[in-house]
Amino acid sequence: METTVVDEGLTKIDACHKAQETTIIGKRRPKIDAWPKAKGTTIYADDFTMPGMLHAKVLRSKYPAAMILAIDTGKAEALPGVHAVLTCKDVPNNNLRAKFGQSTDVGSNFEGLYRVLAESKVRFMGEAVALVAAESLKIAEEALDLIKVDYEPLPGVFDPIEALKPGAYRVGESESNVVSRFKVRKGDVEAGFAAADVIVENTYRVPFGDHAYLEPESGVAWVDEDEVINIRVSTQVIEHFRTVAEVVGLPQNRIRVIGTWLGGGFGGKEDITVESFLALLTLKTGRPVKLTYTREESLLAHGKRHPYIMKYKTGATRDGRLVALEAELISDAGAYTYLTPWILLYSTVNAAGPYNIPNVKVDTVSALTNNPFTSANRGFGAVQPNVAYESQIDELARVLGMGPLTIRQKNCLRQGDSLATNFKFDRYVAVAEAAEKAWQALGPVPESQDKNIRIGHGLAVGMMSYGRLTFLHDSSRCFIKLELDGSVVVRCGVQDLGGGQASTLCEIVSEELGIPLEKIKIYIADTALTPLAGTTTATRMLYMSGNATLKTARELKQRLLTKAEAMLGARAADLQIANECIVNPVDPEQQITLKEAIDACATDGIELFYEGQFNAPFTEVPTSEIISGPTFADFTFGCHAVEVAVDVDTGAVDVRKLIACFDVGKAINVLNVEGQLEGGAIYNMGYALTEDLIVEKGYLKTPSFSEYLIATSVDVPDVETIMIESGAGLGPYGAKGVGEPADNSIAPAILNAICDAVGVRITTMPATPERVFWAMQEQQQKSRQ
Amino acid sequence: MELQNEITVSVRINGTQFTAAAAPEESLLEFLRTRAMVMDVKCGCNKGDCGTCTLILDGQPVKSCLVLVAQANSKEVWTVKGMALDPLMQALQESFATHGAIQCGFCTPGMLVTARSLLADCPQPDRAAIKEALSGNLCRCTGYKKIVDAVAAVAACQASARVQGGRCRVWKQQ
Ligand code: FES
Ligand code: FES
Numbered sequence: 001m002e003t004t005v006v007d008e009g010l011t012k013i014d015a016c017h018k019a020q021e022t023t024i025i026g027k028r029r030p031k032i033d034a035w036p037k038a039k040g041t042t043i044y045a046d047d048f049t050m051p052g053m054l055h056a057k058v059l060r061s062k063y064p065a066a067m068i069l070a071i072d073t074g075k076a077e078a079l080p081g082v083h084a085v086l087t088c089k090d091v092p093n094n095n096l097r098a099k100f101g102q103s104t105d106v107g108s109n110f111e112g113l114y115r116v117l118a119e120s121k122v123r124f125m126g127e128a129v130a131l132v133a134a135e136s137l138k139i140a141e142e143a144l145d146l147i148k149v150d151y152e153p154l155p156g157v158f159d160p161i162e163a164l165k166p167g168a169y170r171v172g173e174s175e176s177n178v179v180s181r182f183k184v185r186k187g188d189v190e191a192g193f194a195a196a197d198v199i200v201e202n203t204y205r206v207p208f209g210d211h212a213y214l215e216p217e218s219g220v221a222w223v224d225e226d227e228v229i230n231i232r233v234s235t236q237v238i239e240h241f242r243t244v245a246e247v248v249g250l251p252q253n254r255i256r257v258i259g260t261w262l263g264g265g266f267g268g269k270e271d272i273t274v275e276s277f278l279a280l281l282t283l284k285t286g287r288p289v290k291l292t293y294t295r296e297e298s299l300l301a302h303g304k305r306h307p308y309i310m311k312y313k314t315g316a317t318r319d320g321r322l323v324a325l326e327a328e329l330i331s332d333a334g335a336y337t338y339l340t341p342w343i344l345l346y347s348t349v350n351a352a353g354p355y356n357i358p359n360v361k362v363d364t365v366s367a368l369t370n371n372p373f374t375s376a377n378r379g380f381g382a383v384q385p386n387v388a389y390e391s392q393i394d395e396l397a398r399v400l401g402m403g404p405l406t407i408r409q410k411n412c413l414r415q416g417d418s419l420a421t422n423f424k425f426d427r428y429v430a431v432a433e434a435a436e437k438a439w440q441a442l443g444p445v446p447e448s449q450d451k452n453i454r455i456g457h458g459l460a461v462g463m464m465s466y467g468r469l470t471f472l473h474d475s476s477r478c479f480i481k482l483e484l485d486g487s488v489v490v491r492c493g494v495q496d497l498g499g500g501q502a503s504t505l506c507e508i509v510s511e512e513l514g515i516p517l518e519k520i521k522i523y524i525a526d527t528a529l530t531p532l533a534g535t536t537t538a539t540r541m542l543y544m545s546g547n548a549t550l551k552t553a554r555e556l557k558q559r560l561l562t563k564a565e566a567m568l569g570a571r572a573a574d575l576q577i578a579n580e581c582i583v584n585p586v587d588p589e590q591q592i593t594l595k596e597a598i599d600a601c602a603t604d605g606i607e608l609f610y611e612g613q614f615n616a617p618f619t620e621v622p623t624s625e626i627i628s629g630p631t632f633a634d635f636t637f638g639c640h641a642v643e644v645a646v647d648v649d650t651g652a653v654d655v656r657k658l659i660a661c662f663d664v665g666k667a668i669n670v671l672n673v674e675g676q677l678e679g680g681a682i683y684n685m686g687y688a689l690t691e692d693l694i695v696e697k698g699y700l701k702t703p704s705f706s707e708y709l710i711a712t713s714v715d716v717p718d719v720e721t722i723m724i725e726s727g728a729g730l731g732p733y734g735a736k737g738v739g740e741p742a743d744n745s746i747a748p749a750i751l752n753a754i755c756d757a758v759g760v761r762i763t764t765m766p767a768t769p770e771r772v773f774w775a776m777q778e779q780q781q782k783s784r785q
Numbered sequence: 786m787e788l789q790n791e792i793t794v795s796v797r798i799n800g801t802q803f804t805a806a807a808a809p810e811e812s813l814l815e816f817l818r819t820r821a822m823v824m825d826v827k828c829g830c831n832k833g834d835c836g837t838c839t840l841i842l843d844g845q846p847v848k849s850c851l852v853l854v855a856q857a858n859s860k861e862v863w864t865v866k867g868m869a870l871d872p873l874m875q876a877l878q879e880s881f882a883t884h885g886a887i888q889c890g891f892c893t894p895g896m897l898v899t900a901r902s903l904l905a906d907c908p909q910p911d912r913a914a915i916k917e918a919l920s921g922n923l924c925r926c927t928g929y930k931k932i933v934d935a936v937a938a939v940a941a942c943q944a945s946a947r948v949q950g951g952r953c954r955v956w957k958q959q
Contacts (some may be wrong), residue, residue, distance in 0.1 A: 034882035037890030040825030040865035047824035214829040263891030295830040498889025671885035682928030705834035713916040
């Protein structure tokens, strides 16, 4: 029997939080964008057209590694209806040392080559080689066929371990194949293992992953009457306008990026997609240009989740105390750097998991290969080591004959503890509470009704930061203006991926200013017109822009209350603002409408608008390979518990129950938070079981959704969510970020459940029926010998 | 050259006749999005895998990327926007919004069309039947639970409305 230990600390925070009543925050309400989306009126990137618009196509390399000897565009240019054919020589700045969306200078360790079009050496299959703009898509496609590229194939290197060997094929022109290396050192692992009673060693492999958002990359660009290049695009980062400016050689204020409501992002629209191509083509032709990728092109052209090879050695004493952990992580960066260094740093900090381990040694390295390039994907380097450390602890529990909850309760981090990198948790750490609640909710393992079906339960905890690395000096801004009729305009450069990013800001304004949501209009994601709010990545939007919005709304609220103080002869501190009124709750006679206060402010020349900025805590850029000290502002903790049924005849795994329990700090909108927890769990259920982006010697073997299998409605259980609201987050009202943490820990929970059901440890993901079946066969053979 | 390869197609789209020249190999989806400017049918894959292009063709839900526009000649097409006044569609739209079944919304038009067809044919499906009916419509954001909840809620409402002679009646297209 498992024993349940309830954490203290939580109750206190919870109690003080409950004291403040809210009217909008913490409720279940449809987000503002739900209605137009339901009616089919939302104008996504590809739904937008302009008069005289041309259509663009991209010619892509058919080889993963080759020299381009010559490109002949003559025939394509001569085709009637073709307006432009561009190759690298037409790009003013084709090679940038890109900071990949960072506006602060953090040194060369976190930069990489951003190349718009391939030059002499092609690095991956699908690399962009030439661009065409034509009167119709059909003509553009025909023109692609007429471009003649002479390639000389090169051997290439397709395995990061091979790529790291001396004398390996060089993926780039000059740089070595090593992208980055980091380390963590704590205590003495040799001594730690010497003191261990049991040691578990395994090597884990996790695959490439695609985001598989249903809206492929898309945008339309045009040059306006002031010679500004406008790019209306589906992106998580409108601030790529700076990179585009550098590519085309124009000042930054001549590029305007307008972000659309996204048809999903998940990190795949964090890097530049179509923006530079569109800017070049519209500049060249003087006509509006549209570029939308096909699904196949999307699978080829954008960054993937990094495959990792992870060697883990974990030691514990007989009573289940972790004493040492040694890990070596190798990640495949693919053909270009992109966000690889950041992601590797996340993996490094997360490598030992949310556990107290006295002796830790972690070495991580990332290498270039001629595979598709790898970059951000929901979970950003936290999910890969999570698969390994949560499998390891489960194995230890098995060897020790201990329950999966007990071993985690014994070792998990609590408030006041520190990570191996020396980051100390001053705030509530919900690992134990989440694990207990999720495991309890799963209940007892049911009897199988079928002799071929084995049922098993699995548990895994996880942690992941929200908000960007603190040395990036992140900030966000929001502008709010009160109109004379009592309605409100909000302007914030937030990109909305569908997680309720924009709606949440309106809810905060509504709560603070006592104005109903229907009277609030938000403008988002426009570099010319909305204050920049940073990227919608890193689970940062609620934390950063939520705080900026809260700060701005409170400033305006203060101005209104100060005015009301004079009008009512009451103290501002005694007044409350709700339902479009300002009232003294003790003396309801003392009351004016919000509109009266606004009118009075306007008459007296008091500014009815404000733009507030929120700055995340800042730290110094790490200068050593050894990572130590705070690198993130805070973490979100959670747990998944699952029940699987494994068919012993086929190896097929059916997830029958799935519990997601997370400390969300405070749920601003319960529907949205549940949506993240449910969607996140299913997103990486696919990572664990079915999603296998197969790349053989650089060639993509899973080019569409017929081969790359994401979950359908019949593959999924109904995710049960349990929210802990500790109020311990750094976001508005004590909220934490959940978008990315939500997909952490589900994959190892499934692997652990498979092991519980049929006794085999799957160490290579995804756990396809074949893999599970052959692992069971091997196990049987071993037991016969 | 181009002209000889064109066919003329006439389709009744959301109640209005629309006639235009098209390429013989053109799909109904392409015709709707590029010639009729009907943008609420989405293109997520263009090969039948995702369901974002689902619409009603002569009373049946189809993936319009798999239908040649020539096959739709003289036929009738309904998309979400065209069904704005249909009470069953309205009930589903409201249910999707209030159940949190819409995140990015890119799958939503196709989902709604499929869900409406299901409830029109089979007013009281259980959860398994709802999941089965929606299995050709991918959603990457929600994990499906809230979508199934939204459809189930309308089914339940329909059931009680029929008993009481109330609102959620099944709408029959003319
Ligand atoms: S676009 Fe038709 S099924 Fe995907
Ligand atoms: S809501 Fe985004 S794909 Fe369904």
